[in-house]
Amino acid sequence: MDAIEVIKTRRSIRSYEEKPVPKEILEDLIDCARLAPSGVNVQPCDFIVITDAETRLKIAEIADYGKFIAQAGACILVCAKRTKYYLEDGSAATQNILLAAKAHGLGSCWVAGDKKEYARKILDLVGAPDDYLLVSNIAVGYAAEEHHPRKRSLEEVIHWEKF
Ligand SMILES: Cc1cc2nc3c(=O)[nH]c(=O)nc-3n(C[C@H](O)[C@H](O)[C@H](O)COP(=O)(O)O)c2cc1C
Numbered sequence: 001m002d003a004i005e006v007i008k009t010r011r012s013i014r015s016y017e018e019k020p021v022p023k024e025i026l027e028d029l030i031d032c033a034r035l036a037p038s039g040v041n042v043q044p045c046d047f048i049v050i051t052d053a054e055t056r057l058k059i060a061e062i063a064d065y066g067k068f069i070a071q072a073g074a075c076i077l078v079c080a081k082r083t084k085y086y087l088e089d090g091s092a093a094t095q096n097i098l099l100a101a102k103a104h105g106l107g108s109c110w111v112a113g114d115k116k117e118y119a120r121k122i123l124d125l126v127g128a129p130d131d132y133l134l135v136s137n138i139a140v141g142y143a144a145e146e147h148h149p150r151k152r153s154l155e156e157v158i159h160w161e162k163f
Contacts, residue, residue, distance in 0.1 A: 013107030032100035039085030066111035072141035090135025107143030
């Protein structure tokens with residue numbers, strides 16, 4: 001699958017087969033994440049890969065709209081030091097993970113981290129230092145559903161030269 005097809009076919013997956021994701025693939029997802037663009041190239045992000053079922057269940061219980069994390073093969077926490085562009089940097093890294101997962105034949109879903117009151121609770125659960133923020137909490141695994149959310153059309157969103 002080429003990059004354009006990966007981008008155009010990725011969708012959030014919220015139902016997973018209870019099947020582990022190979023370690024080499026998880027490692028490659030983080031390799032893709034670390035190569036994302038970063039404001040002033042500060043690279044404030046660290047990535048916590050969680051495969052342990054008990055920890056995933058605890059995270060699923062905390063994340064109000066992320067219950068499916070308990071079912072997915074893995075969950076990746078994208079956390080970042082509080083820098084000027086931490087949210088942009090963490091979001092770019094998150095998107096790289098979602099796309100790399102698709103390229104590896106996996107489903108994924110971005111579960112909110114930043115701005116959620118529960119963010120610190122999840123970081124504490126995995127022992128992240130106090131000066132780190134949770135940007136996202138990504139479910140990754142083998143998809144057990146297809147999803148086709150409505151997308152605004154190209155004609156609706158494109159503007160040439162002026163709004
Ligand atoms: C910042 C952000 C936070 C999100 N948080 C959640 C979440 O907590 N739970 C969830 O199921 N989906 C979450 N999503 C996924 C969106 O619901 C999803 O991207 C949107 O519905 C469009 O669907 P698509 O990803 O299949 O294109 C989040 C996405 C973003 C960008």
